[in-house]
Amino acid sequence: MYEALHLFALIPFPDIDPVAFAIGPLSVHWYGLAYVAGIMLGWLYARRLISNPALWKDGQPPMTRAHLDDFLVWAAAGIVIGGRTGYVLFYDLPVYAADPWKALQIWNGGMSFHGGLIGSTLAMLIFARRNNIPVWSMFDTVATVVPLGLFFGRIANFINGELWGRLSSMPWAIVFPTGGPFPRHPSQLYEAGLEGIVLLIVLGVLALGFKALRVPGTISGIFIIGYGLSRIFVEFFREPDAQLGYLLGTNWLTMGQVLSLPMILLGIWAIIRARRTAASTRAAAGKTDNPAKV
Numbered sequence: 001m002y003e004a005l006h007l008f009a010l011i012p013f014p015d016i017d018p019v020a021f022a023i024g025p026l027s028v029h030w031y032g033l034a035y036v037a038g039i040m041l042g043w044l045y046a047r048r049l050i051s052n053p054a055l056w057k058d059g060q061p062p063m064t065r066a067h068l069d070d071f072l073v074w075a076a077a078g079i080v081i082g083g084r085t086g087y088v089l090f091y092d093l094p095v096y097a098a099d100p101w102k103a104l105q106i107w108n109g110g111m112s113f114h115g116g117l118i119g120s121t122l123a124m125l126i127f128a129r130r131n132n133i134p135v136w137s138m139f140d141t142v143a144t145v146v147p148l149g150l151f152f153g154r155i156a157n158f159i160n161g162e163l164w165g166r167l168s169s170m171p172w173a174i175v176f177p178t179g180g181p182f183p184r185h186p187s188q189l190y191e192a193g194l195e196g197i198v199l200l201i202v203l204g205v206l207a208l209g210f211k212a213l214r215v216p217g218t219i220s221g222i223f224i225i226g227y228g229l230s231r232i233f234v235e236f237f238r239e240p241d242a243q244l245g246y247l248l249g250t251n252w253l254t255m256g257q258v259l260s261l262p263m264i265l266l267g268i269w270a271i272i273r274a275r276r277t278a279a280s281t282r283a284a285a286g287k288t289d290n291p292a293k294v
Contacts (some may be wrong), residue, residue, distance in 0.1 A: 033156075
């Protein structure tokens with residue numbers, strides 16, 4: 001069976017060095033450049049959003065460009081610290097408990113999106129409150145641009161030959177250098193397409209076409225639901241982490257799916273909350289415009 005699978009691997013793995021370039025003893029990896037590209041492009045996109053008053057309720061953007069410039073450092077810190085902490089806690093705690101120094105060795109890999117989401121959310125909460133920015137509008141602004149970072153991050157995973165998929169006989173299956181001699185699903189590219197391109201387009205249409213940013217919390221809720229559904233779907237093709245394997249004695253349930261389920265529920269709650277808040281605001285405005293006669 002495995003020999004037959006190997007025959008179906010028609011696409012060779014691209015021979016791309018994980019190190020983009022080196023300057024003396026300093027090596028710059030594609031993974032690091034992916035983080036930089038995602039953050040910088042997201043920052044530029046967010047600046048365009050807040051520069052368009054028509055996208056926001058009452059024509060009032062929730063923050064200034066200066067705020068976004070300052071938030072760059074907060075965003076990077078939240079993503080890196082949260083992502084690393086999440087990986088340590090969710091995926092490989094015994095190893096890092098035995099050698100805590102390894103937890104600080106980010107250059108050796110190991111980042112969790114769910115941890116990065118928690119870290120960046122805390123960064124947004126603190127930053128928004130310090131600068132008197134409406135929290136849900138802050139969430140929406142960032143959520144609209146996050147798929148850019150997800151896209152570049154998954155492409156970097158592919159270049160590194162990591163987080164590959166399960167064995168596959170599909171004609172686009174790939175033999176990864178670190179995945180054994182048999183073809184596997186390029187699950188990193190599936191995630192780049194769903195979490196990155198598809199989600200970026202959906203959120204962009206909602207924000208720019210349907211003016212969803214005028215109802216704070218809507219974009220955030222749809223992003224969380226979209227990511228959760230995408231991740232749960234792709235996990236059926238992605239090889240689970242070796243140290244965890246499948247959960248609860250199944251041959252399909254993974255930690256990625258377990259962590260994504262609460263996200264969907266949280267996203268549904270955010271959308272319901274956003275709609276109820278908008279309805280209450282409209283009702284209050286109607287009473288103000290049409291005071292009852294005494």
